[in-house]
Amino acid sequence: MFGRKKKQPEEEYRSPFPKCVRLDSKPHSFCGGCGHPEVLKAFGFAVDELGLQPRVVFGVDIGCSLLSWNFFNLNSVETHHGRTVPVMAGLRRANPEAIAVAYVGDGGAYAIGAGHLLNSAIRNDNILTVVVNNGLYAMTGGQESPTTHPGWKVTTAPYGADEYYIRAPEIIRNVNPTAFVARGITSRQPELRTLMREALQHVVDGRGFAFLEVLSQCPLNWKTMGDPKETFRRLEQDHAKLFPTGRY
Numbered sequence: 001m002f003g004r005k006k007k008q009p010e011e012e013y014r015s016p017f018p019k020c021v022r023l024d025s026k027p028h029s030f031c032g033g034c035g036h037p038e039v040l041k042a043f044g045f046a047v048d049e050l051g052l053q054p055r056v057v058f059g060v061d062i063g064c065s066l067l068s069w070n071f072f073n074l075n076s077v078e079t080h081h082g083r084t085v086p087v088m089a090g091l092r093r094a095n096p097e098a099i100a101v102a103y104v105g106d107g108g109a110y111a112i113g114a115g116h117l118l119n120s121a122i123r124n125d126n127i128l129t130v131v132v133n134n135g136l137y138a139m140t141g142g143q144e145s146p147t148t149h150p151g152w153k154v155t156t157a158p159y160g161a162d163e164y165y166i167r168a169p170e171i172i173r174n175v176n177p178t179a180f181v182a183r184g185i186t187s188r189q190p191e192l193r194t195l196m197r198e199a200l201q202h203v204v205d206g207r208g209f210a211f212l213e214v215l216s217q218c219p220l221n222w223k224t225m226g227d228p229k230e231t232f233r234r235l236e237q238d239h240a241k242l243f244p245t246g247r248y
């Protein structure tokens with residue numbers, strides 16, 4: 001009919017969502033503009049592309065990562081804060097067919113869970129750990145975490161955070177030379193999807209520990225809500241400067 005758009009053939013239609021995502025679950029609970037959904041989307045597409053849906057067990061930490069507990073049609077497990085890495089390492093030992101994935105925030109991974117993470121990397125556990133680095137404890141209101149930038153004004157450091165911070169991929173590379181180690185960023189989706197796929201493939205091939213840190217934005221606690229220009233300036237210029245992206 002005149003003016004009506006021609007219907008696309010089935011095979012040409014490309015969904016904006018991964019197939020393994022649950023569209024029926026609910027409106028999600030992330031704040032508008034949050035980076036977590038971008039990381040989850042890249043993860044979901046990588047699971048689809050490698051055909052891993054029946055084998056993946058998705059472990060979520062306490063923190064904003066837990067908001068994804070029923071995001072996917074994947075087997076999942078929710079753990080205590082900072083304990084997702086050892087839980088997934090144990091699960092993989094009990095079930096060698098499982099593709100065990102730990103999805104954790106920087107607070108959970110590098111503060112309360114730092115010992116677990118380091119030991120798992122040293123043991124070369126055959127799991128994938130994805131750490132969402134938004135530079136603070138987001139779920140509890142923006143306290144200083146091991147990735148808070150020196151001088152950032154956060155809830156627990158209103159006059160500016162101290163000069164210490166952790167660059168985890170660099171440390172993990174040093175303790176395990178055979179691990180897959182990389183750092184991506186939410187604002188570069190194609191690159192992030194490639195890194196996700198490579199990290200998952202490393203585990204599928206039984207090559208041991210895979211570690212992917214993703215630089216992510218938290219507009220709520222960065223106090224940039226409603227200002228995407230400033231959010232992404234901070235992410236791409238400040239955050240990516242302190243934490244360089246790439247394969248390690």
Ligand SMILES: Cc1ncc(C[n+]2csc(CCOP(=O)(O)OP(=O)(O)O)c2C)c(N)n1
Binds near residue numbers: 065080132
């Ligand atoms: C053992 C324990 N300590 C502290 C808390 C409180 N707590 C819940 S979420 C959270 C912060 C999570 O921050 P992060 O891991 O960086 O994830 P984000 O929310 O930034 O994604 C904390 C400290 C808890 N639930 N359990």
Ligand code: SF4
Binds near residue numbers: 033138
């Ligand atoms: S508090 Fe930050 S990390 Fe958590 S959902 Fe909101 S924007 Fe995302």
